[in-house]
Amino acid sequence: MQNDPLSHGLWETTAPPAPPTSPLNGRIRADVAVVGCGYTGLSAALRLAESGAKVVALEAVEIGFGGAGRNVGLVNAGMWVMPREFPKALGADYGERALTLLGDAPGLVWETIAKHAIDCDPVRNGTLQCAVGASGLAEIEERARQWGERGAPVRVLTAAEAAKRIGSVAYAGALLDQRAGTIQPLAYARGLARAAIAAGVEICTRSAVRAAERTGGAWLLTTGGGAVEADWVAVATDAYGGAPWPRGRREQVHLPYFNFATPPLSADLQASILPGREGCWDTKTILSSFRFDRAGRLVFGSVGALRGTGLLIHRAWAKRALRKIFPNIGRIEFEQQWFGMIGMTDNALPRFHRLADRVVTVCGYNGRGIGPGTAFGRVLADHMLGLVPEKELPLPVTEPDAPLLPTLKEAYYEAGAQVAHGLGGWL
Template sequence: MTKEAAISLWDSSSAEEDYSNEDLGDVTVDVAIVGGGFTGLSTALHCAETGLSAHVIEAKQIGFGGSGRNCGLVNAALWLPPQKVREKLGTTYGPRFIKKFGSGPEYVFSLIEKHQIRCEVTRTGTIHAAHGPSGFVDLKERHKEWVRLGEPVDLLTRSEVSEMIGTKRFFGGLLDHRCGTINPMGYCRGLARAALGAGAKISTGIRAKKLVRDGDLWRVETDKGTLTAKAVVLGTNAYTDELWPDLNRIFTMIHYFQLATKPMGPEADHILPGKQGLWDTGQIMFNIRRDAFDRLLVGSMGKVVGSKDRGLSHRWAKRQIERIFPDLGPVEFDEAWHGQIAMTPDHLPRIYELETNLFTPIGYNGRGITTGTMFGETMAGLLTGMDRTDLPLPMTDMRTVRSAPIFSRIYQSAFTANQVLKAI
């Protein structure tokens, strides 16, 4: 497959090499995995480590979907505060989910260390910044609950957060010491390298066309052969297509975009000197971070409109940086890109068994790095005899969101309008 243009900054800057292999033919394995992102590659790695034969097929390239377009914040748990998670999942699954996914960053970092994945990792935390006084009220409630649970999360005053970020634009924040940042494409490619090293197989440039039940086995029919397996895991999340009926209708798909400046000089040393990633409490979320080469990244919900050099998103990014860091001066941009996020109605992920031995973890709500990685471990556990009552959340029946396509368009219009408003 001919290499396409870089899909993101991370695609072009990753120290981990890309992997491609268009060979497939007719193959029989224990586990067939559709999707070469965090979920599929983590599933392949963990399955191979248990002795299962696993084969990943990816329609494009490793990390082509949300994994390679992520902003790279390794956050703990969910966007929802822990008390809301407990309320939605109940007294059995709620505390279990909060504890397991609160430790998600540590698990990601442990894999990075174990497999020596070159992904520009930092472990200095992330900052959840208050966009206004009401945001700080919300953060105080979150902090109270995390402290009750014994987690290392600090509440920052306005002056403290200003010093850590290098701007007076925010009204306080939460510093979560569990968290950090990575080059997400580097991490994704590192997972692929680790999975291959453990004995899994990966084929790229091969699209799954049809799933067929054949007795106790599944056939994944592709454009370049057939993969026959005892079990199938669909790891496509927000990039789910029509391979399984209505699966792409269980979430609302939204876009998230990023622009990255060219590497900055000493004039930017005061901006996030600790290299924490930042996300805010705004209804239309905003993020800031620096990469290992001192590029400044800003992003928000929506698509890139225009390019890195001109157009609406370019004006939006320049204006945001001018407002937040007025002393920085003019900036130029290296890359602009967007990816897709699968938002569920209750903002919780799902694990579905669509039919016997056909599984999909899905609906990550913007937390793909930790959720995809940990659900890969969970899939391997399910396929090697895990008691389903030990899952981090209950397995449920698939329910479509009939209004999802409509809301996706409505949200996109709102996000574009937000860019227009803030580009002025």
């Protein structure tokens, strides 16, 4: 996208083409204006249009330009925090509703893909959280206990069982979540857009919202080429947001995350590494993730930005780490490399904000955008349709926070990842 091979990498080169769109031209009246065409915005737009609403979706760049087109493609349940933390952070009622919504989110993704025949390489064989050492094993055992209390289909694999599924003896065990899986993330976003257009949504790309004003009981959003008048506005920009509603973005700290993709591995290697094609990530503080794409490329990622000295440092580290995890992999080359930003909140949970009268947003997915974005997009739609009042939402209505020294924290994360990867091996 935008002639930048480091922005979307493998996903841009292997996704089906985006549906044809054009910039906003002239003035349009709609029931709802959706700002941002990632998972949340497109899911909301699709739900609204299927319910009979007239929807215009405005995207500053291209469909899936933000986190939706850059992530690893793991369709996971829940968030990073343990299930029991939800009621502690959100209160009993909101915590229970949020946990139920997020636990069921992968199922909604699979249902949406099937319903709209979205070509995005869905693999529903689960994900594996790989335990590094005794502390990592204790972490996944506790997570399994807490999800097990809710009847979720999760279980802890022994070191021997994990080695068989992963193709590596590097881990002390793994947590298998059978709700989860992998997709081609940009292809999913483009498929959602195609479904939304078929349902009647007008998607306008290269149409950044420059100003918003309340006029005659409605909102008037202006872009460089036109304007949309709408009764409701759903802001769905998350970590890539900005004017005229920057507060959701400002409460997040950006964490960079990169991915490298090998050429397709040999048939023998593909048979020995992740033979079940689960998606994986580990329990380290500076975590790593890995999975296969449809063609047998191994996609390997971690915290860090591929710019400046980071590109060389993280690439060299990724090669060392892969050889450590998979000693039989042999000579490693990468044919694609890319990175993006994750929006982190202080409690690692998403937020629902009423930015103004009839202007709503959910933001702060903390690296879990696919399932939560799809699910919360539908929640936003149902709220604007009058089907779910504020008191029944899965998140309380809150004001955006102002994190302490966010710019300094972001610089620390980026530099710290370079130091850790430059000086250390994998363990």
